[in-house]
Amino acid sequence: MDRALLRKAAMQSVALMITVVLLSYSLNNYHTIVKAASFLIGSEAVSTDAAIPDKYRTKAGNDGGTALLSSEGNSPDAYADIPITDVSSLRLRIDESILDQLGEKFLVIKKPRGEKLEISLTDLYVNHSIQLDIADASHPDMTSSMVYRVSGNELYQGDPAYSEVISSIENGDTGETEEVVTKDFGNDLSHGITVTSQQDENSKRYTLQFLIELNTVYAYSVLEDLNYYYISLKKPSEVYDKILVIDPGHGGKDVGAIAKNDKAYEKDINLGIVLELKKLLDQENIKVYYTRTQNDTVFLRPRSSLANAVDCDFFVSIHCNSNALSYPNGTEVLFSNSKVKEVSNKVLANLFSEELSRTIPLKKKGSIEKNPEDIFIMGQSKVPMILIEVGYLSNSGDLNYLIEKDNQKAVAQGIFNGIMRAYEKFPKK
Numbered sequence: 001m002d003r004a005l006l007r008k009a010a011m012q013s014v015a016l017m018i019t020v021v022l023l024s025y026s027l028n029n030y031h032t033i034v035k036a037a038s039f040l041i042g043s044e045a046v047s048t049d050a051a052i053p054d055k056y057r058t059k060a061g062n063d064g065g066t067a068l069l070s071s072e073g074n075s076p077d078a079y080a081d082i083p084i085t086d087v088s089s090l091r092l093r094i095d096e097s098i099l100d101q102l103g104e105k106f107l108v109i110k111k112p113r114g115e116k117l118e119i120s121l122t123d124l125y126v127n128h129s130i131q132l133d134i135a136d137a138s139h140p141d142m143t144s145s146m147v148y149r150v151s152g153n154e155l156y157q158g159d160p161a162y163s164e165v166i167s168s169i170e171n172g173d174t175g176e177t178e179e180v181v182t183k184d185f186g187n188d189l190s191h192g193i194t195v196t197s198q199q200d201e202n203s204k205r206y207t208l209q210f211l212i213e214l215n216t217v218y219a220y221s222v223l224e225d226l227n228y229y230y231i232s233l234k235k236p237s238e239v240y241d242k243i244l245v246i247d248p249g250h251g252g253k254d255v256g257a258i259a260k261n262d263k264a265y266e267k268d269i270n271l272g273i274v275l276e277l278k279k280l281l282d283q284e285n286i287k288v289y290y291t292r293t294q295n296d297t298v299f300l301r302p303r304s305s306l307a308n309a310v311d312c313d314f315f316v317s318i319h320c321n322s323n324a325l326s327y328p329n330g331t332e333v334l335f336s337n338s339k340v341k342e343v344s345n346k347v348l349a350n351l352f353s354e355e356l357s358r359t360i361p362l363k364k365k366g367s368i369e370k371n372p373e374d375i376f377i378m379g380q381s382k383v384p385m386i387l388i389e390v391g392y393l394s395n396s397g398d399l400n401y402l403i404e405k406d407n408q409k410a411v412a413q414g415i416f417n418g419i420m421r422a423y424e425k426f427p428k429k
């Protein structure tokens, strides 16, 4: 193989490792995920390591721990003390093999001092943020001024600057005019940077944490040279063939519908179904963004905003129903009668209704058209979207069925089959 090809393969394997970490935005799952990723590095990097020029060598994390990218540490080079002032001079100092993979939008972060820095990146996509942890630094003094953002020919550094925009909007309910203040960050890709550090009691070394809020959700990969980390920011649709957003309704403080005996909350059943669905989707070559994978409070706007930001193929929201009366029961798939990206929400709803009726015994009430203004996330969504009301927690038959784990598995299987049929019916071009 020629050197250029090998180098590319090496870089891609780094990108793959990072992707493994991105699978989770949950901090609680963080340590397990990082460990899984370092195992991958150990096995992947060995074969490609030789192709990377010494200057850009990424050391394989064979020694275990939480290594993601662990570098040989930084030493001065010709550019080290020359400040970055504009995009063209910045591009000149970046090696071509790195530049090729960065594209038009990327972050540049100055490395702290340290002999064998270890970094990991966590995608907090619900908040349009990323968290970069750099471990084993020899000092705690890093600030937002170490973070550069490149957007085409524009360069931003340090805390994002904004101007306040006051606009008057008419309140639809009262007809009164209200003043709303929003922040305008211009073309800056970041809307907030927080840098914190924590010292390890034994090694006395520091882990520096950069929490970087971005203007939208990106697909990330991390590259490095002697003095900087580079994080490419690409549209998820440029990187992934198939993209889903799965939304377990409610969560945290918002319990959703409550069973009459007070023993079951809708939020838990929705999550139980989605965690089973996740096991099935993990086997597929589909990038899936979950609005939550634990008992988190997530407001409505970030849910539809996530679906729009990643421009997903299908946005599937999963709920359970409730009624003041105890007799209504059965599965309903709600849709708004519109066509987005050549996908008819009605056809989509019919598919899911059919597939669910094959795997679960609850009454099939079919697909039901809704006014998008009546359901917030439906009204806000600019992607194909359905909302499944799996059953009624106010009905004892449905409730007794839905609280059983095995039955939640059957619901997940029905939704999974619906997703597969949806991709068959509306294939990606």
Ligand SMILES: [Zn+2]
Binding pocket: 249, 250, 256, 257, 266, 319, 320
């Ligand atoms: Zn609900």
